[in-house]
Amino acid sequence: MKFLSHGIARVRDHHHGVLSLYSPLISHGLALFPPPSPHQSRRPIHSFVSVRKQRQTHRPFRHQKILQAQSALQQSLFTTLSSSSTNSSSFSFSSLGGVFGGLRDMSTTTSQPQLSPAEQRDVSSILDFWFSQPPLNWFAHPDPGAFDATITERFGHLCERARSNDLGDGWSETPRGALASIILLDQFPRNVYRGTPDAHSSDPLALDLATRSVAREFDRQVDPLQAIFFYLPLEHDETLVSQIASVACYEALKSRCAETHPDHPVDFLDRSIAFAKSHRDVIARFGRFPSRNKVLGRQSTDEEIRFLEENPSGFY
Numbered sequence: 001m002k003f004l005s006h007g008i009a010r011v012r013d014h015h016h017g018v019l020s021l022y023s024p025l026i027s028h029g030l031a032l033f034p035p036p037s038p039h040q041s042r043r044p045i046h047s048f049v050s051v052r053k054q055r056q057t058h059r060p061f062r063h064q065k066i067l068q069a070q071s072a073l074q075q076s077l078f079t080t081l082s083s084s085s086t087n088s089s090s091f092s093f094s095s096l097g098g099v100f101g102g103l104r105d106m107s108t109t110t111s112q113p114q115l116s117p118a119e120q121r122d123v124s125s126i127l128d129f130w131f132s133q134p135p136l137n138w139f140a141h142p143d144p145g146a147f148d149a150t151i152t153e154r155f156g157h158l159c160e161r162a163r164s165n166d167l168g169d170g171w172s173e174t175p176r177g178a179l180a181s182i183i184l185l186d187q188f189p190r191n192v193y194r195g196t197p198d199a200h201s202s203d204p205l206a207l208d209l210a211t212r213s214v215a216r217e218f219d220r221q222v223d224p225l226q227a228i229f230f231y232l233p234l235e236h237d238e239t240l241v242s243q244i245a246s247v248a249c250y251e252a253l254k255s256r257c258a259e260t261h262p263d264h265p266v267d268f269l270d271r272s273i274a275f276a277k278s279h280r281d282v283i284a285r286f287g288r289f290p291s292r293n294k295v296l297g298r299q300s301t302d303e304e305i306r307f308l309e310e311n312p313s314g315f316y
Contacts, residue, residue: 182229196295240280
């Protein structure tokens with residue numbers, strides 16, 4: 001009950017916080033899809049074109065308009081995020097007007113919980129293990145069964161503690177601690193609980209922590225390949241706002257790398273951006289990831305079934 005009530009509260013707080021992020025999208029949406037005039041006559045019940053055919057006719061148009069709204073908001077986010085790289089010393093996330101939960105800049109907090117020596121060892125163990133892997137192994141390990149077993153044996157108990165909100169408060173107060181926590185909440189469950197609903201059960205907690213971490217600019221205080229794990233909870237979320245923010249974060253990261261890490265390989269970031277856009281487009285089309293339907297006990301629509309037949313790997 002403690003975990004459930006805390007999780008509900010954190011999700012509620014997150015959605016209250018990001019409400020301001022909807023404003024630009026809603027504004028674009030009203031411009032693109034104006035409500036009918038009160039004087040506009042209703043369509044006759046008996047129409048020469050069936051409702052189903054009308055929906056099919058207008059679906060490409062509506063999808064195109066949704067993508068236009070996405071692009072406008074995403075460009076606004078990207079411009080603000082990337083421009084901060086040239087003046088990072090004075091930049092505050094408050095300049096985004098509420099993006100990422102409208103959270104205040106908490107980097108000046110003076111009283112912060114500290115990690116114990118044992119917790120510091122746990123954080124180092126998680127990060128050393130994860131980032132010693134070739135990047136492609138994170139998402140497509142050649143021996144997933146053995147990889148899952150290793151993670152379960154070494155970190156399964158920490159996953160359970162993270163999912164139960166039983167980690168110390170100090171974990172979320174430093175970039176390294178927050179990064180390790182997000183890996184415990186967002187990455188390791190997909191290995192430890194693969195093929196079960198528990199693989200996604202801690203996603204809301206990961207999303208909340210990632211949002212607060214980005215608001216505190218923790219993603220700017222780690223290596224670029226580590227920073228992407230602050231954005232993956234956004235990419236894994238089944239809401240369009242999170243997906244738009246995810247793409248904007250990846251593109252801003254690439255822009256910063258061009259200035260601060262000119263020798264850093266960008267091919268992995270390019271692939272990350274491409275995957276993020278693919279995730280965004282799936283959510284724009286379906287409002288959820290069809291590949292999760294079976295595991296989560298959700299009924300797939302005919303369109304989702306066709307999508308899964310054409311894209312067997314889906315997005316998980």
